[in-house]
Amino acid sequence: MLEACGSCLRSGILLDRDGTIIVDHGYVGSVDRVEFIEGSPEAIASFNRAGIPVAVVTNQAGVARGFYDIGDVAQVHRYIAACLAAHEAHIDLFLYCPYHPDGVVDGFARTSEDRKPKPGMAKAAAAALNLDLAASWVVGDRPEDLGLAEAVGASAIYLGPERRADPGSSADPGVWSFPSLAAAAPFILARMAA
Numbered sequence: 001m002l003e004a005c006g007s008c009l010r011s012g013i014l015l016d017r018d019g020t021i022i023v024d025h026g027y028v029g030s031v032d033r034v035e036f037i038e039g040s041p042e043a044i045a046s047f048n049r050a051g052i053p054v055a056v057v058t059n060q061a062g063v064a065r066g067f068y069d070i071g072d073v074a075q076v077h078r079y080i081a082a083c084l085a086a087h088e089a090h091i092d093l094f095l096y097c098p099y100h101p102d103g104v105v106d107g108f109a110r111t112s113e114d115r116k117p118k119p120g121m122a123k124a125a126a127a128a129l130n131l132d133l134a135a136s137w138v139v140g141d142r143p144e145d146l147g148l149a150e151a152v153g154a155s156a157i158y159l160g161p162e163r164r165a166d167p168g169s170s171a172d173p174g175v176w177s178f179p180s181l182a183a184a185a186p187f188i189l190a191r192m193a194a
Contacts, residue, residue, distance in 0.1 A: 009132035011192055013047055014122055014148070016140030017058035017096075020159055020181055022080065024141070027061075029068025031079040039182025041087035046185050048089055052192060055093040055125040056080075059116050059144065064103025073098070093128055095121040117147025122154070137188055139181060146175060155191070157184045 018024035021044070023035040047054050056077070062068050077094040084090055097116070103109030114120035126133050138149035139157040149156035156175040178184035 009126075009130055009135070010053065011135040011137075012053040012055060012125065012129055012131040013188065014055050014057045014125055014136060014138045014154070015044075015091075015181070016116075016138075016142065016145050017056050017080075019141035020139055020145075021056070027065070027067045028076060029060075029062050029072045031076060034076060034079055034083075036083065037180060037182075039180055041084050041089050043181045043185035044084060044091070045087050045089035046189060050189055050192070052189075053092045053129040053131065054090075055095060055129060056091050057116065057121040057125060057138075057148070058094075058096045059100075060096045060098050061100035061103065063098035064100035064105055064108035066103075066105050070098055093125055095124055097121060116142075116144040117151055119148065119151040122148055122152045126152075137192075139184060139188075149175070157188065159184065 015021060018028055021037060021040045022028065023037055025033050028034060044054055060073050063070055063073065073096055081091060097112055097114040098108050099110055099112035099115055101109065101111050112120065122133055125131060133152040133154050136154045137157060138145055138154045139159065141159040146156050146158060158175055158177045159180060161179060176187065178187065
């Protein structure tokens with residue numbers, strides 16, 4: 001007798017937001033500051049077509065610092081989702097951490113297991129999307145993203161103009177470097193299909 005595989009885990013992609021999907025203008029808390037990085041919607045669409053779950057995991061210390069509130073974060077995420085839909089792309093889950101120990105807003109001025117590089121958001125994504133984090137990828141442009149990948153045993157893509165290693169090879173085990181999400185997407189898809 002065959003049983004449903006309710007416990008079968010799958011690989012997924014955890015994307016940073018600012019500097020990975022949209023331009024990091026510093027504390028992006030309103031839709032007028034959202035500017036997509038060239039090729040990022042198409043890269044996300046390619047993951048969607050491959051049936052790979054995609055989650056956004058983003059530190060949003062701007063809430064704790066009083067630059068904007070959680071309603072603004074939600075509005076930015078709705079706007080990002082609407083823009084992605086125009087490219088036949090979608091994010092399966094948006095997660096964010098509004099906490100920072102140096103914050104000034106009561107209730108948000110504290111440490112949190114959700115703040116990257118700590119693993120809280122990745123674990124929440126794994127629970128919600130049935131992910132095997134060790135078979136998943138974290139993609140971002142900051143050391144905190146690489147730290148998150150290390151904390152959960154995922155492979156990591158570092159995005160930015162300064163290359164950490166040649167694409168396809170790794171100076172740090174499990175870390176590859178590309179200039180953009182669009183450049184990294186074919187590499188990730190090939191690795192996940194292997």
